[in-house]
Amino acid sequence: MLQLASRAWFVRQVGRPGLLGRVEVRGVHMLAGGGGFWWAFGVGWGMGSLIFRKDVRREGVSDGELRAGRRRGELARVHRGVYVERAELEGLDVGARHVLAVRAAVSGLGGDVAVSHQSAAIVLGLPVWNMELGRVHVTACQRGRARKANHLHVHSSPFDETELTIVDGMRVLSPARTVADLARALPFEEAVVVGDAAMRDYRLTTEDLLTALDHWPRRPGAAKARRVIAFMDARSESSGESRSRVRMHWAGLPKPELQHVVTDAATNFLARVDFALPELGIIGEFDGRAKYDRLLRPHTTPARAVYEEKLREDAIRAQNLQVLRWTWPDLDPFHPTATRWRHAINRAAHLT
Structure with missing residues (x-):
């Protein structure tokens, strides 16, 4: 950890209205350590602590020390005059890094x-x-x-x-x-x-x-x-479903019904599916990882979730419905999936 003198703003997350969450400032501290003061300053969001040049300069830290921290790989600059410990930055995904950059940028506007x-x-x-x-x-x-x-x-x-x-x-x-x-x-x-x-x-x-x-x-x-x-449609439950709707539209396929409920002959609920052409008896399911994450109930293994999804599909097919599935790689290029849809539509037309 970079040894610099400054204040430490400890923050506790107390909510989650968006990606960040509301925060509550818990205190201001000086942390002693090693040959001086251990650096522990920043605005914590569960995704890194911002280090503002203007603040550490008031504590007597020189620009040379900041540059030395960057050369040693201890600091990374996220915006002009704003830094973060590199170890924290490397643990963040692209979205979380962007949020840090947003906080850094707006602080000077x-x-x-x-x-x-x-x-x-x-x-x-x-x-x-x-x-x-x-x-x-x-x-x-x-x-x-x-x-x-x-x-x-x-x-x-x-x-x-x-x-x-x-x-x-x-x-x-x-x-x-x-x-x-x-x-x-x-x-x-x-x-x-x-x-x-x-x-x-x-x-x-x-x-x-x-x-x-x-x-x-x-x-x-x-x-x-x-x-x-x-x-736009609020019934799309994932980015993959939204992209699927767009690709189906561009391919000239019939507009599907979203979140269609499938029942058996006695009107017992069997499943809610992503896409359907009910009049043709065709079901479409986009299989993104998020779908299987949602199926993972407490104490349920991934293998069990996949098995239960297979049973669900078997119950749907038992109603004489055609089921088409596709994943992220099938969205681009989409024409093989669009061809499967057209073949299913043609089969349904020949059966009626």
Whole structure:
């Protein structure tokens, strides 16, 4: 551990509104150790502690000591003037690292700025499939503030207090505003993935998203965003299901019913499936790892979960239903899976 003198802010997580969770400051301390004071400063989020140059400079730590810490591999810079212990950084996934970068970036920005776009999505706990995360994205309310640097993208766009939410002390654009911004900016598939999740996790309606979109009607990309929002659906339960819907749409397949309930002849519940063409007796299931994680009840082994899923599928097939399954690699390219759907549709048509 880097031996530097400073304060230590200990933080306890007390909630989880998004990816981060609310925090509570527990105290300010000096930790003695070795030949001086052990470094233990930062804002802890269960994912690393930020070290601010301006704070350690007040404690007498020189820029040379910070540079030496980086050379020795003890410190890593996450933003200009903000560092983290490299050992902590290496234990974080891409999303958690981005959150650290967000906290570092907003600490040096003015009060008229809010976390936005994909950075807001991560802070709000939403999926950011295939999005660029090399820069922190914020929006400045004042005109003329837009700029793009190596690690920061400042958008210039108006927002008001009704479009803000506070997450762990940070001003973040609301889920509805975030989806509207991303629907304007992202390709169709990426926007659908984050929009489906926001509708599901934050109980947003299509009307909520359109209201957010129309709040500033003169902003560019509104027509594109309106088309994307119309396609979003809260019933998609994962990014894989959202992407599957998009790929089926692009392939020209019939629009499936989502979260369809399968019953037996006596109307006893058998299963709820991801996709269905009930009139043709075709069931579609996207098999992502998250699905099997959900099947893992306490004291249930992975092998047992897979076995129970097989029994579930056997019960579905016993109702004379065709069952199609696919996984993440089958989404791109999707045409082999689309061909399987078309063959199933043709078989069903010949049986009727």
